[in-house]
Amino acid sequence: MSDATIPTESAGAEPTGTEAEVNGAQAESAGAGAEVTGAGTESAGVEPTGTRPAPAESAPAESAPAGTGAAEPGLTEDETGLPPAALTDEAARLDAADRLRAKRDAFALDDVIYLDGNSLGALPRAVPSRLADVVAREWGQLRIRSWEESGWWTAPERIGDRVGRLVGAAPGQVVVGDSTSVNVFKAVVAAVRMAKERGAHRDQILVDEATFPTDGYIAESAARMTGCTLRPVAAGDIPSAVGSRTAVALVNHVDYRTGRLHDLPGTTAAVHAAGALVVWDLCHSAGALPVGLDAHGVDLAVGCTYKYLNGGPGAPAYLYVARAHQPGFDSPLPGWNSHADPFGMASAYTPADGAVRGRVGTPDILSMLALEAALEVWDDVTIEDVRAKSLALTDFFLRCVEDYAPAGRVRSLTPAAHTERGSQVALRCADAGEVLAELVRRGVVGDFRRPDVLRFGFTPLYTGFAEVERAARVLAAVLKEG
Amino acid sequence: MSDATIPTESAGAEPTGTEAEVNGAQAESAGAGAEVTGAGTESAGVEPTGTRPAPAESAPAESAPAGTGAAEPGLTEDETGLPPAALTDEAARLDAADRLRAKRDAFALDDVIYLDGNSLGALPRAVPSRLADVVAREWGQLRIRSWEESGWWTAPERIGDRVGRLVGAAPGQVVVGDSTSVNVFKAVVAAVRMAKERGAHRDQILVDEATFPTDGYIAESAARMTGCTLRPVAAGDIPSAVGSRTAVALVNHVDYRTGRLHDLPGTTAAVHAAGALVVWDLCHSAGALPVGLDAHGVDLAVGCTYKYLNGGPGAPAYLYVARAHQPGFDSPLPGWNSHADPFGMASAYTPADGAVRGRVGTPDILSMLALEAALEVWDDVTIEDVRAKSLALTDFFLRCVEDYAPAGRVRSLTPAAHTERGSQVALRCADAGEVLAELVRRGVVGDFRRPDVLRFGFTPLYTGFAEVERAARVLAAVLKEG
Secondary structure, three states: OOHHHHHHOOOOOOOOHHHHHHOOHHHHOOOOOOOOOOOOOOOOOOOOOOOOOOOOOOOOOOOOOOOOOOOOOOOOHHHHOOOOOOHHHHHHHHHHHOOOHHHHHHEOOOOOEEOOOOOOOOOEOHHHHHHHHHHHHHHOOOHHHHHHHOOOOOHHHHHHHHHHHHOOOOOOOEEEOOOHHHHHHHHHHHHHHHHHHHOOOOOEEEEEOOOOHHHHHHHHHHHHHHOOEEEEEOHHHHHHHOOOOEEEEEEEOEOOOOOEEOOHHHHHHHHHHOOOEEEEEOOOOOOOOOOOOOOOOOOEEEEOOOOOOOOOOOOOOEEEEOHHHHHHOOOOOOOHHHEOOHHHOOOOOOEOOHHHHHOOOOOOHHHHHHHHHHHHHHOOOOHHHHHHHHHHHHHHHHHHHHHHOOOOOOEEOOOOOHHHEOOEEEEEOOOHHHHHHHHHHOOEEOEEEOOOEEEEEOOOOOOOHHHHHHHHHHHHHHHHHO | OOHHHHHHOOOOOOOOHHHHHHOOHHHHOOOOOOOOOOOOOOOOOOOOOOOOOOOOOOOOOOOOOOOOOOOOOOOOHHHHOOOOOOHHHHHHHHHHHOOOHHHHHHEOOOOOEEOOOOOOOOOEOHHHHHHHHHHHHHHOOOHHHHHHHOOOOOHHHHHHHHHHHHOOOOOOOEEEOOOHHHHHHHHHHHHHHHHHHHOOOOOEEEEEOOOOHHHHHHHHHHHHHHOOEEEEEOHHHHHHHOOOOEEEEEEEOEOOOOOEEOOHHHHHHHHHHOOOEEEEEOOOOOOOOOOOOOOOOOOEEEEOOOOOOOOOOOOOOEEEEOHHHHHHOOOOOOOHHHEOOHHHOOOOOOEOOHHHHHOOOOOOHHHHHHHHHHHHHHOOOOHHHHHHHHHHHHHHHHHHHHHHOOOOOOEEOOOOOHHHEOOEEEEEOOOHHHHHHHHHHOOEEOEEEOOOEEEEEOOOOOOOHHHHHHHHHHHHHHHHHO
């Protein structure tokens, strides 16, 4: 797709029940999602001088010196050159009415306005002490005994069930472990094998053409190793592109760059109608909005846990295999942890029943138990409340940017319609690299996507409306100076 | 192979330079490796009542109640029923002369005699404070900035080089990440692809028939996905089995069950002479003895880091790709972390040069940086000193067992010859499950391999000779009572 068409591209389906449920009063009170528009931003992006591409899908530019990330509280009219904002009053009202507000105390935060939780979630305060105990007592004192006595061996399924609750999966269908990329490989290859059982002529893998790249690379490898061809298609066009030769479609629930929410129920139904399977990548939706894997009959899904699930840098990913598919799940990575009798040490492989079949090697216990502690924060939270606040936050940010930013400097790539929006706002900006570096210097952390995209993620568990208003004000000041 | 032949099976090659180097005075002073023999142990193994197979290749039996793992210091003749051991004097002399003795202080240990470091290494004292800093400051305060500012992004190569030093690999050839199983998949598939470049008729994968099972399962999957057949062969027979149809041989450097050390230089040379490639699994040799990957021209290797490298439960594994093979390394798991320009977010995959090509997804930072801290203990240690002490420890244990244990109760599966021995002793014992559970109760931790094997691992960095003598004495007492 061309860049210019992104904001108005059809999402391929009307609002569904899943989304409609959460577009309630709280979200709507923040407005219907104003579109920030402008002219003159379609020029070729400039590669910022001194700004190196940053890791983990993000990270501030290298040119931001350490120690300058502190916020600038009490930003005044003199500093911003903008009139006092009436929106600050609205932010205060929204914060006062925010039923998730107290959750912020469960995270280690400071004066920095952290709008990069869609890349790396903030540290939940429960993690340090739990991890210290895992290291000092479970590993240091119990050592090998902890595989049983501390429940290490069963951690992938136990934590998988915790993740499952957040993505609408009943217990016994999710295992945690490996990276998202490795899980994409398992899921796509296994899906192709199941599809070929239905008909050997199914030899095409459809992939969301705007996918986060690793999914495409891994799907290409899966295609090569299963005798299939890979066919990139816009996510919204998958329902019309799927056909009798389709084995599986690999789709992102939310686009990592634009924040567009794709139609999971409609796409899943269309893929099923064609007799194929679907694998959803939930990296940018899990923990931000309802997914409803079971409710919508999804076949397989994968996702990371270090974004909205706050599991820590490179925390283990997860794999969902719908119960009905578990007996047929034929993993390309049949490691000993997925064996029916792993300690029998048999030379022949016999897969375990259930979600365990998605495991491979020895689980990465330190990272995995940090994730488990991080997930405790969700115990008394509903994903519907999270979604409502997420939409209110992104609506409010778009309104603030529209109100404050100089005309023509930024343009939103994020859909205005709630049914098509994840939990981030992407703004096209010709000098996005320089702008992001300056934002970081002033204590507003978002990220930069080459060549010209500013990305701001909104994490309902710890982001407040006053922060959102202030971030927009700082952004406007930077844009005005730039 | 039949069980009975294991102790006398030919290793397929004479002692090599690598091993000869370390069979010096220190090792020899402990004796030439007595063989513990006995009759009546070839009966079928009994599955111990109440003893469930334990995880991570080991762990004490479930029947050992928590809190009873404390040692019984001051074990006397009355308790053991054995005469006072002259071997205690020898143990004291060996400990006094042990140049690695001070290293024990670098680990969190107690009165338990921990002979299971070949399953899960003990906690290095440097880990807890380092990991606390990674969590609280690098993640908690710097958050996304740490991918650059804290060196997270380059950790897989940086830590890979540290591991490389211990296995004889020059910098730039090892990356840390994923599990051993996943790395076996990468290595075997990539090796097959390179072999097929040499000749499309190369369609066989040889695998060590006594391999730790996951290698065999994964090799079978690799064979299936590359159009090859898998051919299990005794490790010692690989030099004669390799031929013009061989693509790759996957071999364990040390057998996980018997502790037998296979002939890496000779086998590698034989595989190369046949025009094939070899992948070595170093799980049970890295950190216990010299490997010499570069010196012996090994093609590819994998290994875990949670045994003799003490990286922690499920710590990331590693992949070695010899420099000469890096341009041809064609990974079946081409995740975005292995892309030449990972932040370009290109839809087409272009592999990076160098060891980075072995990466896949976002690295598991918490576990990885715990491993990095754990590896500091090696900074002033030579692997030759470690090997010398390892042989002295296993020699001494075998002598003590021979001296103390009731006749006919146990029989060693571990080769007597130093050139064929890793860093563990495996004893066949009909009631191994019950014996192990009782040992754990008395503060001696080894592990049990179904149906009838007791495994004791000797970690030269923290195991002393007095402990070895005491472990043998407790074992003898248990065997006498059983």
